Amino acid sequence: MTAENRRWVLAERPVGMxxxxxxxxETAERPSAGPRQAVARVRWLSVxxxxxTWMDDRPGYLPxxxxxxxxxxxxxxxxxxxxxxxxxxxxxxxxxxxxQDYVVAGEGEAALTVIPPVVEAGAMLSVLGxxxxxxxxxxxxxxxxxxxxTVVVSGAAGATGSLVGQIAKLKGAGKVVGIAGxxxxxxxxxxxxxxxxxxxxxHEDVAAALRRHCPGGIDLYxxxxxxxxxxxxxxxxxxxxxxxxCGAISQYNAAGRPPGLVNVVNLIPRRGRMEGFIILDYIERxxxxxxxxxxxxxxxxxxxxxxxxxxxxxxxxxxxVLFTGxxxxxxxxxx
Amino acid sequence: MTAENRRWVLAERPVGMxxxxxxxxETAERPSAGPRQAVARVRWLSVxxxxxTWMDDRPGYLPxxxxxxxxxxxxxxxxxxxxxxxxxxxxxxxxxxxxQDYVVAGEGEAALTVIPPVVEAGAMLSVLGxxxxxxxxxxxxxxxxxxxxTVVVSGAAGATGSLVGQIAKLKGAGKVVGIAGxxxxxxxxxxxxxxxxxxxxxHEDVAAALRRHCPGGIDLYxxxxxxxxxxxxxxxxxxxxxxxxCGAISQYNAAGRPPGLVNVVNLIPRRGRMEGFIILDYIERxxxxxxxxxxxxxxxxxxxxxxxxxxxxxxxxxxxVLFTGxxxxxxxxxx
Numbered sequence: 001m002t003a004e005n006r007r008w009v010l011a012e013r014p015v016g017m018x019x020x021x022x023x024x025x026e027t028a029e030r031p032s033a034g035p036r037q038a039v040a041r042v043r044w045l046s047v048x049x050x051x052x053t054w055m056d057d058r059p060g061y062l063p064x065x066x067x068x069x070x071x072x073x074x075x076x077x078x079x080x081x082x083x084x085x086x087x088x089x090x091x092x093x094x095x096x097x098x099x100q101d102y103v104v105a106g107e108g109e110a111a112l113t114v115i116p117p118v119v120e121a122g123a124m125l126s127v128l129g130x131x132x133x134x135x136x137x138x139x140x141x142x143x144x145x146x147x148x149x150t151v152v153v154s155g156a157a158g159a160t161g162s163l164v165g166q167i168a169k170l171k172g173a174g175k176v177v178g179i180a181g182x183x184x185x186x187x188x189x190x191x192x193x194x195x196x197x198x199x200x201x202x203h204e205d206v207a208a209a210l211r212r213h214c215p216g217g218i219d220l221y222x223x224x225x226x227x228x229x230x231x232x233x234x235x236x237x238x239x240x241x242x243x244x245x246c247g248a249i250s251q252y253n254a255a256g257r258p259p260g261l262v263n264v265v266n267l268i269p270r271r272g273r274m275e276g277f278i279i280l281d282y283i284e285r286x287x288x289x290x291x292x293x294x295x296x297x298x299x300x301x302x303x304x305x306x307x308x309x310x311x312x313x314x315x316x317x318x319x320x321v322l323f324t325g326x327x328x329x330x331x332x333x334x335x
Numbered sequence: 336m337t338a339e340n341r342r343w344v345l346a347e348r349p350v351g352m353x354x355x356x357x358x359x360x361e362t363a364e365r366p367s368a369g370p371r372q373a374v375a376r377v378r379w380l381s382v383x384x385x386x387x388t389w390m391d392d393r394p395g396y397l398p399x400x401x402x403x404x405x406x407x408x409x410x411x412x413x414x415x416x417x418x419x420x421x422x423x424x425x426x427x428x429x430x431x432x433x434x435q436d437y438v439v440a441g442e443g444e445a446a447l448t449v450i451p452p453v454v455e456a457g458a459m460l461s462v463l464g465x466x467x468x469x470x471x472x473x474x475x476x477x478x479x480x481x482x483x484x485t486v487v488v489s490g491a492a493g494a495t496g497s498l499v500g501q502i503a504k505l506k507g508a509g510k511v512v513g514i515a516g517x518x519x520x521x522x523x524x525x526x527x528x529x530x531x532x533x534x535x536x537x538h539e540d541v542a543a544a545l546r547r548h549c550p551g552g553i554d555l556y557x558x559x560x561x562x563x564x565x566x567x568x569x570x571x572x573x574x575x576x577x578x579x580x581c582g583a584i585s586q587y588n589a590a591g592r593p594p595g596l597v598n599v600v601n602l603i604p605r606r607g608r609m610e611g612f613i614i615l616d617y618i619e620r621x622x623x624x625x626x627x628x629x630x631x632x633x634x635x636x637x638x639x640x641x642x643x644x645x646x647x648x649x650x651x652x653x654x655x656v657l658f659t660g661x662x663x664x665x666x667x668x669x670x
Contacts, residue, residue, distance in 0.1 A: 061604040226600055248600045260595020265561055265583045267611035269396040274609045276602035 155224030305329030490559030640664030
């Protein structure tokens with residue numbers, strides 16, 4: 001255990017991708033636990049596209065990260081000092097640790113949840129973490145998945161998209177088509193994850209491929225990317241189709257006005273619905289979803305993959321990996 | 336009664352506004368009633384933006400009007416010959432009469448509904464017709480209007496928009512703001528219809544005006560126009576706001592790619608919903624809505640206005656009035 005706490009703070013608001021000027025790695029003293037508090041050593045960081053949106057000075061579902069503040073983000077940590085009954089030294093905890101070596105938990109500080117020791121870090125950060133929850137509630141609640149639905153999901157080789165397709169199959173979808181950014185990702189999505197088909201948006205005509213794979217139209221489109229792919233899917237929705245707006249990764253680094261959607265009007269004759277959601281609203285129902293996902297994990301019915309970046313010092317590059325699309329599966333930083 | 340039937344048929348598909356080449360006024364023989372049929376003389380035509388969409392060769396909620404076919408449209412007619420118990424000579428009937436002098440009703444032909452003689456033509460074509468039904472089910476069902484909602488409606492001086500705002504007030508909306516295309520229309524909307532405020536989109540900064548009138552954001556936006564105004568409202572939706580996609584009159588004559596919507600992504604942090612609908616889906620529930628609307632009409636609690644164009648020969652100009660925005664209230668053709 002070192003006596004130092006390294007932490008990434010927001011130095012300036014990014015325009016486009018995060019670069020060398022955006023974040024600053026500071027070194028502070030290792031924090032101590034006050035009364036009814038504990039200190040945890042961060043072991044893993046969950047690297048999610050939404051972190052990029054918190055760096056903009058725009059109203060969102062959480063306040064923007066302030067200049068000089070530690071970058072907000074979920075992670076797994078281990079309790080190394082405790083002055084509360086809630087945490088014992090050695091406990092593995094999950095929650096908003098931030099991008100730093102040590103985090104204070106307990107009264108007035110981060111609310112971290114103790115994780116059963118049998119749960120493996122990768123599964124906790126993806127299937128049982130924000131991605132699994134997002135896929136589950138987005139698909140089943142917001143998207144109202146129905147038996148036999150033709151489901152399309154973008155970002156299909158990403159942490160959330162890869163789970164959306166698998167959960168859809170397990171819950172009775174008729175056909176699941178993934179959209180991803182390379183031939184390798186498409187091969188992974190169909191062979192390892194069991195999607196019925198995949199479209200490589202960098203090398204294929206997405207509209208033509210979707211017409212081929214979904215001749216009856218799309219019943220449920222789970223959108224992780226926004227922009228042009230969303231617009232293409234809007235043009236091919238089936239009657240009473242549902243568009244789940246989960247994220248818009250293609251837009252988060254956009255500087256200037258993007259081209260915009262022209263096919264929203266198609267929702268009128270098709271009686272379509274498009275709805276956005278934030279997974280925090282479902283937090284009280286996470287345990288029931290986690291239970292079923294954990295059971296499937298145990299049965300080997302869910303596949304997950306991690307793209308591991310080693311060292312807190314590389315966290316900013318890990319974030320950019322999400323936008324260049326080098327990752328297959330969940331991006332995590334191992335400290 | 337003449338022995339001729341004049342009828343407007345689709346001569347070619349329009350690009351942009353309907354012009355002299357689009358439609359052709361043909362003269363045919365006056366039809367006769369076959370067994371279990373009746374013939375009605377058309378008295379009024381309901382001129383609606385959706386008619387323009389039927390002229391395009393695009394899949395929609397109804398098949399496109401075929402080349403050489405009579406222009407589809409609702410109207411009021413009077414039975415002049417009957418060989419069925421369903422209709423008596425002198426009955427006033429409502430339904431899809433088409434743009435012609437005479438229409439055959441009954442077996443294998445148009446299904447026309449007999450209207451009580453006390454109902455005045457203008458009210459039947461607007462409040463109790465497609466516009467009233469569209470306003471009612473769009474606002475209350477699709478939009479899920481709630482007590483105290485801040486409601487914004489575009490096309491506020493139009494046949495549907497003017498009813499949306501009035502029904503919203505009668506059903507407990509907290510504040511109703513209309514968007515219309517002139518100072519006169521705005522004055523009519525606030526003084527005659529009782530909207531709380533109106534924005535003249537041709538002469539005001541709509542975004543700034545909406546921020547002023549709806550400081551807490553928009554709970555329900557009833558969209559009749561699409562395009563830029565829809566995008567402006569999307570940027571100002573309140574938490575869990577609902578966008579009702581009713582029509583997109585700004586787009587129906589568009590040739591080439593419009594600028595597109597960039598604020599759909601805002602539905603994610605605001606947990607917003609956007610939904611399209613077609614009023615035909617609610618046809619079995621029309622009577623209950625008509626009953627309440629008729630009661631309000633009787634009590635003088637609903638205002639309606641008609642922009643009357645005289646003569647079947649001027650029907651194409653009447654359609655274009657909707658797009659140039661010369662009308663206040665319902666556009667009708669009196670034959």
